[in-house]
Amino acid sequence: MRFEVTTLGTGAALPARGRFPSAQLLNVHDQLYLIDCGEGTQERLRMAGVNMNRIGQILISHLHGDHYLGLMGLISSMHLNGRENVLHVHARAELKEVIDLQLRVSRTYLRFPLEFHPLPSQSGELIIDDPKVRVTALELTHRIPTTGFLFTEVSQLRRIKPEAVDRIPHFARTRVKEGEDLVTADGGVIANSELTNDPPPSRRYAYCCDTAYKPDLVPHLMGVDLLYHEATFTELLAARAKETMHSTARQAALIAKQANVGTLLLGHFSSRYKSEEELLIEARQEFPNVLAAEEGKTFFIHQQIMV
Amino acid sequence: MRFEVTTLGTGAALPARGRFPSAQLLNVHDQLYLIDCGEGTQERLRMAGVNMNRIGQILISHLHGDHYLGLMGLISSMHLNGRENVLHVHARAELKEVIDLQLRVSRTYLRFPLEFHPLPSQSGELIIDDPKVRVTALELTHRIPTTGFLFTEVSQLRRIKPEAVDRIPHFARTRVKEGEDLVTADGGVIANSELTNDPPPSRRYAYCCDTAYKPDLVPHLMGVDLLYHEATFTELLAARAKETMHSTARQAALIAKQANVGTLLLGHFSSRYKSEEELLIEARQEFPNVLAAEEGKTFFIHQQIMV
16 A cells, blocks of 8 residues: 655745745555645656546645745646546635635636635644545644644554464455454454454654744654654754744754654755755764655655554 | 747647647747747746746737646746746736736745736737837637737848948948938948948747638738748638638638748647648648648748848
């Protein structure tokens, strides 16, 4: 069962050095979620070989252009590509005005339903409740209202113990996997715990971009498998980070350390950095498991199966 | 004196096959005009090595996304790149709403003045009256109000005949080049026509995109040096061209032939065409001087100096 993130754009507001504005594709059990949609995202999706019409939901963190200016072009291309399935867009309410105005001036009547969902502002509020994943909001601190996203895989079925397979009639297996005890042909009851092991733990991915250093996110991020946290600057520019309400690589790593996450993924790099190396080095002084996002690169969150 | 067009995007609404949405850079005597600004135009400008802050005027033909969705990103990057000089934007009045709304939701306060000029709708109306170039509107026929642009180089100074150089005192040369007769030291008068030749003819460039076949453009296009005319389809899809209010390559060539233009430049190719070859072949059956626009390619209009 897939749970993977492809980083399509890893730059900050000014695109440069082969970095593009923010966009990520999250694949959870083959359901596709697009997180942010900077200018040129449709081109990045094409380069990554993604069929854009398979994207079911788009989440926009905030309304700075480098996080949403690719949305109208993507919607238009979905329309021209014959999309019919509903597209859910989650963003601050003002984005609906922006979409509606632009559809109106171009006299575009979409062939598919676009359902707009205004984002809540408080951390922990539920945004998406899909069969395979739940998404909750993370209230970030930036110059305009900004929301991060926590994706939690919905618990899977319990796993039948290899030694118990022969004791469970075929017709009863689904219910046993769902946690029911087994009633045998002679009326006896076998406790579910004798027959099954716990399902693999739900995988979790958090997206925190853009935000100033915000330690009160930590309780929401405890133990997530992968944390994407912006690292626009190094500590040398901590004052600039504070002024523009961005984070340094060290601050991202402090959040990762305090929340004891599995892996920290850095991104949203200022165009002043030729390479991510200095940001990685700074972060690793606080937290060992750090990777740098890269255009078109996929990061896999593997299932930990316990037997 | 430069008069050249760089085609930055030559595709139709659906970007594909290495073609990008409409955008062109016109350089007239080192003044830069951007014509249309599809998504990703700032990236194309960067690839072409153009300093975006040197662009003084942007003209948007119409409000279909593939002609303007790159504008907000470009404006934002100009802002972040420290632009201070005024930017003139010429487009249908509704675009001002689109710009203002997006500046508002992102809480962006531009560091440079953006002057918006609503486009007139009638062919022949003056849009820009710069020292080196005049731009007039061309009313096109498309699904929404659409304007083409005719760029005419402002007449240059008359050229002093080589054999007359020694007869004109240095201080009088500018006035003679401007067409005045020469009053000699002894009070005599030498007619300007004895001293000078006509200046090189004003060069002209016309941009007609998007439009259905529209023969009543011809009187406005008579003898232009370079005509960019959209050729979204071949004649095989003439019905589709008519329905979507686009042109075929043959129709573009018919306009070029009737207007007796110097060179016809085709563009706005539907993504269904793998190569421009079939569009070129079709157009050349009607008109010989046809070229295909190409991402990043520059087309020079040379000065014809007559002596």
